[in-house]
Amino acid sequence: KQEVTQIPAALSVPEGENLVLNCSFTDSAIYNLQWFRQDPGKGLTSLLLIQSSQREQTSGRLNASLDKSSGRSTLYIAASQPGDSATYLCAVRRRGSSNTGKLIFGQGTTLQVKP
């Protein structure tokens, strides 16, 4: 059974700092991995999607890496800003299942960037 874990559960950093969020998964047979942002009381915004054959994806100040063999992904945020404050969720999509659309989510990391 696939399990996704995110550490830390919460993180507080001063503005301008670079930071890394971690995501680990127990089953390396994944189709892809996706990072989402969720603001309080809101839905999910997709940030980056990494296919199983890829190592990393970049978008602006965000860089996500994927190491399937070790079951890990990181989300790197450069030069953090107060507007980056949100909960960040990672989710893996299974491979080879009859329901290939199913996403397994981690518990999220709540980030606070202090001005």
Add this chain to the structure above:
Amino acid sequence: GAVVSQHPSRVICKSGTSVKIECRSLDFQATTMFWYRQFPKKSLMLMATSNEGSKATYEQGVEKDKFLINHASLTLSTLTVTSAHPEDSSFYICSAELAGVASDTQYFGPGTRLTVL
């Protein structure tokens, strides 16, 4: 880009009543829609997968008679919480999968906050 809407955004109801939540893909066709539930400070839990024109597939532990799902068209899926009780209070989020796209990306709705008194 692909936009998914949910209606209502929040609803308060009395215990014992039924509540219907709509999920619409506004600018694309979605052969598959997903319904998630999220408790405060917790992650999303998949409740069921909804395929257009067929019965929904429910995850283990989710009562199909309690949470009725209908996917009548390629742009609309509904979740009905029947005989709601306070423990059904939660944040419900749907997502829609873009049909025929290799990346199989799911697009998420803004969520519906259900409070059962």
